[in-house]
Amino acid sequence: MKRGHSVDRVFHALGDPTRRAILDRLVHAPTTVTRLAEGLGITLTAVGQHLQILEECALVRTEKLGRVRTCSIQYLGFDVLEQWIRDHRSLWARRLDRLADVLAEPDERK
Amino acid sequence: MKRGHSVDRVFHALGDPTRRAILDRLVHAPTTVTRLAEGLGITLTAVGQHLQILEECALVRTEKLGRVRTCSIQYLGFDVLEQWIRDHRSLWARRLDRLADVLAEPDERK
DNA sequence: TTGATAGTGAAGCTTATGCTTCACTATTTC
DNA sequence: GAAATAGTGAAGCATAAGCTTCACTATCAA
Numbered sequence: 618m619k620r621g622h623s624v625d626r627v628f629h630a631l632g633d634p635t636r637r638a639i640l641d642r643l644v645h646a647p648t649t650v651t652r653l654a655e656g657l658g659i660t661l662t663a664v665g666q667h668l669q670i671l672e673e674c675a676l677v678r679t680e681k682l683g684r685v686r687t688c689s690i691q692y693l694g695f696d697v698l699e700q701w702i703r704d705h706r707s708l709w710a711r712r713l714d715r716l717a718d719v720l721a722e723p724d725e726r727k
Numbered sequence: 728m729k730r731g732h733s734v735d736r737v738f739h740a741l742g743d744p745t746r747r748a749i750l751d752r753l754v755h756a757p758t759t760v761t762r763l764a765e766g767l768g769i770t771l772t773a774v775g776q777h778l779q780i781l782e783e784c785a786l787v788r789t790e791k792l793g794r795v796r797t798c799s800i801q802y803l804g805f806d807v808l809e810q811w812i813r814d815h816r817s818l819w820a821r822r823l824d825r826l827a828d829v830l831a832e833p834d835e836r837k
Numbered sequence: 838t839t840g841a842t843a844g845t846g847a848a849g850c851t852t853a854t855g856c857t858t859c860a861c862t863a864t865t866t867c
Numbered sequence: 868g869a870a871a872t873a874g875t876g877a878a879g880c881a882t883a884a885g886c887t888t889c890a891c892t893a894t895c896a897a
């Protein structure tokens with residue numbers, strides 16, 4: 618599927634438990650592809666596929682030195698996520714305010 | 728797929744753009760299944776399926792009165808999401824602190 | 838009571854997703 | 868240089884996800 622917008626990609630990336638497990642791991646310390654694969658009990662290839670997705674939405678950054686690729690968490694993607702929540706919270710709050718206004722209006726019933 | 732934990736379900740639910748579109752709609756005001764279907768250009772059935780998922784992870788609450796089901800946003804699910812981010816941020820911060828400690832240590836090189 | 842309206846349930850279709858295997862390329866290390 | 872190590876790429880596979888259609892139920896309205 619074509620994932621256009623960044624919000625879209627971040628949520629899609631985080632929708633998978635294995636990818637969140639990778640982040641759980643990286644949040645403690647950077648690590649290599651092989652170590653991730655060992656910890657998760659999946660192949661190197663599978664990890665590589667997840668990493669690609671995580672990199673595309675700026676949740677992870679990787680760097681290859683020699684033959685070993687080191688992965689670390691990147692907070693850019695998380696910011697997108699937080700912004701989304703903030704936006705929704707503010708709309709939600711505004712709606713509650715409107716509701717409060719209505720309720721606060723003088724009782725016009727007879 | 729069996730979705731066990733609530734974090735798991737919330738992220739999975741939010742991973743789909745149509746479901747986020749539903750929330751975008753509901754954050755402004757509660758609405759009915761039919762209206763949602765019209766706005767999204769999909770069938771009532773499809774909306775019903777999405778609603779079930781959104782309800783299961785406490786992102787939406789619905790109530791059927793007569794023959795019409797009214798859907799409204801529910802913030803319980805969002806709390807799970809925010810908590811997850813907070814947890815990761817704090818771990819991330821701790822890691823940066825450790826790094827800072829290391830960097831702050833008196834230079835022992837000769 | 839007849840007809841329209843609002844939604845539900847089951848089945849099936851198509852595409853996406855997560856994973857594996859196998860072959861292959863770089864790097865180290867002995 | 869030979870053997871081990873770290874990772875990549877292409878192909879394929881099973882399952883899941885998102886939809887639709889069609890048949891059906893429940894409610895409201897004339």
